[in-house]
Amino acid sequence: xxxxxxxxxxxxxxxxxxxxxxxxxxxxxxxxxxxxxxxxxxxxxxxxxxxxxxxxxxxxxxxxxxxxxxxxxxxxxxxxxxxxxxxxxxxxxxxxxxxxxxxxxxxxxxxxxxxxxxxxxxxxxxxxxxxxxxxxxxxxxxxxxxxxxxxxxxxxxxxxxxxxxxxxxxxxxxxxxxxxxxxxxxxxxxxxxxxxxxxxxxxxxxxxxxxxxxxxxxxxxxxxxxxxxxxxxxxxxxxxxxxxxxxxxxxxxxxxxxxxxxxxxxxxxxxxxxxxxxxxxxxxxxxxxxxxxxxxxxxxxxxxxxxxxxxxxxxxxxxxxxxxxxxxxxxxxxxxxxxxxxxxxxxxxxxxxxxxxxxxxxxxxxxxxxxx
Amino acid sequence: xxxxxxxxxxxxxxxxxxxxxxxxxxxxxxxxxxxxxxxxxxxxxxxxxxxxxxxxxxxxxxxxxxxxxxxxxxxxxxxxxxxxxxxxxxxxxxxxxxxxxxxxxxxxxxxxxxxxxxxxxxxxxxxxxxxxxxxxxxxxxxxxxxxxxxxxxxxxxxxxxxxxxxxxxxxxxxxxxxxxxxxxxxxxxxxxxxxxxxxxxxxxxxxxxxxxxxxxxxxxxxxxxxxxxxxxxxxxxxxxxxxxxxxxxxxxxxxxxxxxxxxxxxxxxxxxxxxxxxxxxxxxxxxxxxxxxxxxxxxxxxxxxxxxxxxxxxxxxxxxxxxxxxxxxxxxxxxxxxxxxxxxxxxxxxxxxxxxxxxxxxxxxxxxx
Amino acid sequence: xxxxxxxxxxxxxxxxxxxxxxxxxxxxxxxxxxxxxxxxxxxxxxxxxxxxxxxxxxxxxxxxxxxxxxxxxxxxxxxxxxxxxxxxxxxxxxxxxxxxxxxxxxxxxxxxxxxxxxxxxxxxxxxxxxxxxxxxxxxxxxxxxxxxxxxxxxxxxxxxxxxxxxxxxxxxxxxxxxxxxxxxxxxxxxxxxxxxxxxxxxxxxxxxxxxxxxxxxxxxxxxxxxxxxxxxxxxxxx
Numbered sequence: 001x002x003x004x005x006x007x008x009x010x011x012x013x014x015x016x017x018x019x020x021x022x023x024x025x026x027x028x029x030x031x032x033x034x035x036x037x038x039x040x041x042x043x044x045x046x047x048x049x050x051x052x053x054x055x056x057x058x059x060x061x062x063x064x065x066x067x068x069x070x071x072x073x074x075x076x077x078x079x080x081x082x083x084x085x086x087x088x089x090x091x092x093x094x095x096x097x098x099x100x101x102x103x104x105x106x107x108x109x110x111x112x113x114x115x116x117x118x119x120x121x122x123x124x125x126x127x128x129x130x131x132x133x134x135x136x137x138x139x140x141x142x143x144x145x146x147x148x149x150x151x152x153x154x155x156x157x158x159x160x161x162x163x164x165x166x167x168x169x170x171x172x173x174x175x176x177x178x179x180x181x182x183x184x185x186x187x188x189x190x191x192x193x194x195x196x197x198x199x200x201x202x203x204x205x206x207x208x209x210x211x212x213x214x215x216x217x218x219x220x221x222x223x224x225x226x227x228x229x230x231x232x233x234x235x236x237x238x239x240x241x242x243x244x245x246x247x248x249x250x251x252x253x254x255x256x257x258x259x260x261x262x263x264x265x266x267x268x269x270x271x272x273x274x275x276x277x278x279x280x281x282x283x284x285x286x287x288x289x290x291x292x293x294x295x296x297x298x299x300x301x302x303x304x305x306x307x308x309x310x311x312x313x314x315x316x317x318x319x320x321x322x323x324x325x326x327x328x329x330x331x332x333x334x335x336x337x338x339x340x341x342x343x344x345x346x347x348x349x350x351x352x353x354x355x356x357x358x359x360x361x362x363x364x365x366x367x368x369x370x371x372x
Numbered sequence: 373x374x375x376x377x378x379x380x381x382x383x384x385x386x387x388x389x390x391x392x393x394x395x396x397x398x399x400x401x402x403x404x405x406x407x408x409x410x411x412x413x414x415x416x417x418x419x420x421x422x423x424x425x426x427x428x429x430x431x432x433x434x435x436x437x438x439x440x441x442x443x444x445x446x447x448x449x450x451x452x453x454x455x456x457x458x459x460x461x462x463x464x465x466x467x468x469x470x471x472x473x474x475x476x477x478x479x480x481x482x483x484x485x486x487x488x489x490x491x492x493x494x495x496x497x498x499x500x501x502x503x504x505x506x507x508x509x510x511x512x513x514x515x516x517x518x519x520x521x522x523x524x525x526x527x528x529x530x531x532x533x534x535x536x537x538x539x540x541x542x543x544x545x546x547x548x549x550x551x552x553x554x555x556x557x558x559x560x561x562x563x564x565x566x567x568x569x570x571x572x573x574x575x576x577x578x579x580x581x582x583x584x585x586x587x588x589x590x591x592x593x594x595x596x597x598x599x600x601x602x603x604x605x606x607x608x609x610x611x612x613x614x615x616x617x618x619x620x621x622x623x624x625x626x627x628x629x630x631x632x633x634x635x636x637x638x639x640x641x642x643x644x645x646x647x648x649x650x651x652x653x654x655x656x657x658x659x660x661x662x663x664x665x666x667x668x669x670x671x672x673x674x675x676x677x678x679x680x681x682x683x684x685x686x687x688x689x690x691x692x693x694x695x696x697x698x699x700x701x702x703x704x705x706x707x708x709x710x711x712x713x714x715x716x717x718x719x720x721x722x723x724x725x726x727x728x729x730x731x732x733x734x735x736x737x738x739x740x741x
Numbered sequence: 742x743x744x745x746x747x748x749x750x751x752x753x754x755x756x757x758x759x760x761x762x763x764x765x766x767x768x769x770x771x772x773x774x775x776x777x778x779x780x781x782x783x784x785x786x787x788x789x790x791x792x793x794x795x796x797x798x799x800x801x802x803x804x805x806x807x808x809x810x811x812x813x814x815x816x817x818x819x820x821x822x823x824x825x826x827x828x829x830x831x832x833x834x835x836x837x838x839x840x841x842x843x844x845x846x847x848x849x850x851x852x853x854x855x856x857x858x859x860x861x862x863x864x865x866x867x868x869x870x871x872x873x874x875x876x877x878x879x880x881x882x883x884x885x886x887x888x889x890x891x892x893x894x895x896x897x898x899x900x901x902x903x904x905x906x907x908x909x910x911x912x913x914x915x916x917x918x919x920x921x922x923x924x925x926x927x928x929x930x931x932x933x934x935x936x937x938x939x940x941x942x943x944x945x946x947x948x949x950x951x952x953x954x955x956x957x958x959x960x961x962x963x964x965x966x967x968x969x970x971x972x973x974x975x976x977x978x979x
Contacts, residue, residue: 014644017637017724024630028623035619042615060469060525060561062482067467069525069562096434109434156432176611195565226477227525241482242411242612245699249407253623256400263396264634267389271641327615375842375856382844382887649843652836655801656903657829658857659822734828735796737836738915 003292004299011272015300018268019307025261026312026343029254031319033335036250038327040243045141046113046174048237052120052207054214055090055236056221059229063239066092066111066175068204077224078206083217085210088116089203091187092174095194097153100178101146108151110144110178112163114187120207122181129167132183139167143328144178151180157196161189261343266350269301273354277361284363293358297351305347309340376666380673386645390638391674397631398675398682398714401624405706406686408620410699416607417508417543418484421492422463424578425585427606431597435609437465437573444570446596453592458579461490462572464554468524468561470547472515481514484546485523487554490578494540499550505530506548509538521547526560628713631675635721639671643725647732654734664729668722675718679711747810748911748943749775749798754807756793756966767793769966771807775911778941780934782948782957790966791947795913798945799832800824812910829858833904833912833942837919840900841888847899848875848884854906867906874902878932894925901936912937914946918953930956 008015041048047055047065056078061068070078070089079087091114100108115121118131123139129147132138138151145151145165152162163180173179182190184203191201210217214232221230231239238244273280280293313336320331380387419427428450433440442450442462451460464487469480485505491497495506507515512535515521519532530553536543549557551572559566567573577592577600579585589600601609608614643650650663690702756768768790775781783791796802797809800816801824808817816827828834841850851871854860860867875884878898888896897917904912917933918926934956937944946953954960955974962970 011644013724013728014637014640017633017640021630021633021637024626024633028626028630031626032623035623039615039619043612058525059478059480062469062480064467064482071525094434094439096432096439107434176615198565199563242414246411246616249411249698253400253404253407256396256403260393260396260400260630264393264637267393268637268641271389271638275641275645327619375845375853378849379844652840652842653853653857654825655799655828655834655836656854656857657825657827659825662857734801735792738792738796738799738801738834738913 001296001299003296004303007276007296008300008303014268014272015304018265018304019311021264022261022304022308023311023315025257025264026309026339027315027319028312029257029261029339030312030316030335031329032250032254032257034316034320034329034332035327036247036254037332038329040247041171042173042176042327043243043246044174044237044240045171046111046123046179047233047240049124049169049172050115050207050233051118051122051124052088052090052209053233054208054210054217055231055233056206056208057229057231057236059227061229062241063229063231063236064241065204065236066094068092070203070206072202074225074227075203075206077228078208078221081217081220081224083211083220084208086117086120086208088120088207089184090115090121090205090207091184091191091201092204093187093191093194094177095153095190097151100144100151101149102144108144108178110151110180111174112187112190113174113179113181114184114190115181115207116184117207120209121205123169123172125169126167127170129165131167132181132186133166135183136162136164136186137166137182138163138186139169139181140165141172141179142168142170144173145180153190153193155193155196157193159193159196161186161193258339258342258346262346262350265301265304265347266353269297269351269354270357273297273357277357280358280361281363281365284361285365290359290361293361294355297354297358298348301347301351305344309343313340373662373665373669376669377673379666380670386642387670387674390635390642391678393634393638394631394675394678394714395681397627397634398678398710399685401627401631401714402682402686402707402710403689404620404624404627405710406690406700406702407698408616408624409701409703409706411616411620412613413542413701414544414699415610415613417541418465418486418492418546419603419607419610421494421541421543422576422603423461423490423492424458424576424603425582426577426579426589426592426600426602427463428460428575428577428592429573429599429601431593431599433574433599435599435601435606436611437463440573441567442572442575442598443568446598447570447572447575449596450575450592450598453595454577454588455591457581457584457588458577459490461488461576461578462551462574463488463576464551464558464567464573466524466554466558466561468557471522471527473520473522473529481511482545483511483523485554485557486543486546486548487551487572488548489551490576492541492543492548494536494543495548500533500548500553502550502552502556503528503530504533504549505553507532507535508541508543508546508548509536510544511535511547523547523557524561526557528557528560530557628717631714632717632721635671635675635718636724637721639667639722639725640728642670643667643728647728648737650729650732651734651737654732655737660730660732663732664726667725667729668719671718671722672715675714676711679714683707683711746777747774748777748779748812749773749945750808750810751794751798752808754794754797754804754809756790756797756802757805766966768797768804771966771968773961773968775943775945777910777943778938779959780937780944780946780957782946782954782960783963784948784954784960785963789963791963792915793966794963795915795945795947798911799834799913800827826858829854830860830907831910833907833909835897835900835904835912835914835917837916841896841903843888846885846887847880847891847895847902848872850888850899851875851903851906854903860907870906871902874905878902878936893921894928897921897925897929898932901932905936905940905942908940909942912942912944914944914948916948916950917946918948918950926950927952 058068093112097108218230429440754771758765855867960972
């Protein structure tokens with residue numbers, strides 16, 4: 001430990017640079033993973049965190065909920081299926097509010113999500129307040145709306161629709177938009193106000209609870225009509241257009257970054273081990289055991305990795321306190337634990353080459369070599 | 373400087389470590405850029421293909437085509453506001469699933485049906501005939517010229533007249549058609565949103581004088597319930613684009629910082645290895661400046677080699693990634709910028725060795741080990 | 742060329758290093774003149790100050806007190822920048838260790854001085870001179886070899902060639918034979934003497950090697966920073 005510390009003290013700049021490099025890499029890895037999660041959640045939160053186990057889309061919608069329309073014949077097929085225990089409509093509408101409590105005078109574009117039963121399409125959990133009980137009440141996505149605020153929008157025909165936010169839900173946006181969860185009847189009012197010339201308001205999706213199993217339900221509905229595209233909640237979330245691709249891209253990048261850490265660390269220690277070959281040979285010649293020298297090396301590796309990870313995690317924690325644009329990064333201990341373990345192991349493995357070099361030093365060289 | 377380059381050529385092994393690590397970082401950097409551009413392109417390609425400088429939405433639209441609606445009367449008013457400064461053309465867009473006539477009913481490709489009046493990039497001036505479409509280059513992998521496609525829940529029939537050239541358009545996943553075709557398909561697939569004969573979703577404005585864009589936009593919005601944006605602003609308004617841009621931008625920024633630190637680190641190590649050589653050179657009359665310039669040149673050379681490999685691999689990745697599996701686009705401008713920033717990182721990173729080089733005492737060259 | 746026939750003149754030169762709460766006197770009142778064309782062997786135990794004397798004579802360090810003139814040029818008060826230029830153009834060094842740049846050929850090692858800054862001659866002139874020196878040193882056929890491909894004696898000759906490239910007033914040799922076996926050491930000693938005498942270049946050779954003291958015109962003994970003795974050679978050895 002003495003040797004390790006002394007050497008690091010003498011070579012402050014280079015060890016500091018390595019520490020900075022590792023810290024930045026760890027920070028980047030953690031933040032990237034959190035960001036990719038946040039980005040994906042902002043697309044699919046509404047789907048992922050709502051209560052219905054199965055959602056039925058129109059096949060033509062290509063799994064984009066806002067593009068899906070369920071016609072009356074399609075709805076009949078769904079409700080008539082023996083595998084369906086309960087079914088409810090879900091209506092999705094984009095509206096623009098002149099302003100909201102948190103929008104500070106700016107317009108707010110939002111999604112209105114109407115559901116018929118709480119267990120079929122409402123957010124599964126609330127972070128504050130309660131579910132809508134009366135007409136005009138809504139649950140809003142946390143961070144976009146304030147509990148107790150009232151929002152009003154006026155359609156082109158002059159009809160006004162208001163919503164009172166009585167509850168808040170986390171991670172429930174749809175397609176990166178603030179989302180209001182309302183009773184289906186309120187959704188219908190809003191849809192008519194937004195499009196006065198429309199002859200009828202059709203639901204976007206059907207929310208369904210299976211009578212037996214989800215798999216049986218899905219295969220029954222698929223067989224019933226080519227126009228029905230039933231998906232489990234999880235599949236609906238992962239199949240949301242674009243979301244899967246974003247997540248996949250990030251995973252590839254994360255892997256590569258993860259690889260850079262042991263590469264830089266391992267190569268650094270290999271180089272400095274070569275550079276101090278003479279000094280190491282001398283130490284061995286005067287009686288230092290190999291084990292001592294290897295331990296000194298490992299102390300340094302531990303210091304760099306431990307320090308780098310600590311700083312990286314600290315920066316990550318700090319970043320999670322700030323908002324990056326529209327996304328909030330969540331501090332995830334599980335992720336921290338995973339990467340600490342992985343990078344720690346990889347880092348030590350990367351030092352193997354250096355360890356081998358140290359063990360290969362022959363103290364005899366101190367006498368025959370020296371000076372050219 | 374020649375000394376520095378000669379060392380690179382004659383002792384490349386010494387620089388291998390730094391080069392390998394920087395290459396990996398360069399690949400990461402450019403891959404990130406490619407992913408960002410891929411994501412952006414699929415979202416924004418159609419907008420960038422539009423002719424002209426401005427897009428006009430109705431002011432209730434929240435800056436998206438989907439929510440916008442401009443009827444005949446409003447259009448006339450917009451045209452008045454534009455006056456002789458340019459021409460105005462209608463546009464409309466509809467995203468739906470396309471099936472091949474006679475094929476599997478569940479095999480759907482997401483396409484964007486785009487109606488136009490003024491031909492966007494890559495399209496012939498005359499709008500296609502009714503029910504005829506021109507397809508974007510990436511759709512050539514899925515469809516053939518002359519094929520009949522069934523669009524949307526209404527199973528609207530359209531025929532593929534041909535495909536646009538890759539180099540002619542940035543647009544992806546689109547079928548370009550006349551406004552009449554678009555309206556017909558809209559009515560068949562989304563009866564609730566059907567639009568009248570003169571109604572469009574948005575207007576593009578092609579100006580005689582590009583510099584007049586701001587004034588014309590102000591004139592249009594001043595007199596009408598519209599929102600007029602430049603194409604660049606319209607692109608930024610697409611949901612998700614801004615978020616992706618800033619997110620990736622920050623990651624790329626931190627990666628560059630890492631590149632800088634890696635250069636600084638490995639060249640600091642290299643400097644340590646060459647202290648005695650530098651002492652000798654200084655004793656022989658080399659200025660600190662000369663020696664340091666050599667270090668910078670080497671750092672630049674190593675970084676540029678790494679960047680070149682990064683560019684090559686990114687272009688390779690762009691060719692080999694099957695379309696549709698992963699959003700990935702290789703933009704020469706972004707590659708050039710990445711290389712430029714890496715070079716900057718190299719120069720700044722090598723500055724960390726400056727102090728050490730300056731401190732080398734030529735007297736150390738004399739007096740043995 | 743010096744005005745008054747001296748390659749080096751050191752008057753009252755002192756070099757003092759401050760260290761913690763003491764001072765270390767490396768050189769204490771050195772008076773030494775080296776005539777043009779004279780070869781001086783500088784002998785003394787470790788820590789006697791012989792290396793310090795060379796670094797000051799060569800314009801690498803500045804003295805704390807006293808004056809230093811090389812080839813008539815007073816370099817005592819030169820700034821670091823001027824000293825750098827001075828070293829490049831007026832003196833030569835042959836170091837004990839790390840003599841040659843390992844990734845440059847023999848010829849390139851000679852040319853390296855011209856690469857480091859302006860020497861007042863064109864590249865082609867420099868190349869001509871390098872080739873001439875290599876020829877004179879018997880290395881014409883080794884011009885394109887790297888140091889790794891040269892023997893110990895050949896490397897030493899390249900180093901001497903490099904020191905002579907800028908036709909210096911004075912060349913400083915630091916233990917030139919310490920790493921060589923006796924036969925090679927002999928050759929190098931002869932070579933040094935021949936080359937220096939042929940060009941009329943003065944040399945200061947720091948050494949323990951008695952053979953050199955035999956070949957030198959004068960042996961200067963230095964102990965604890967002071968010159969204790971000058972020994973003149975009995976007769977010129979051919």
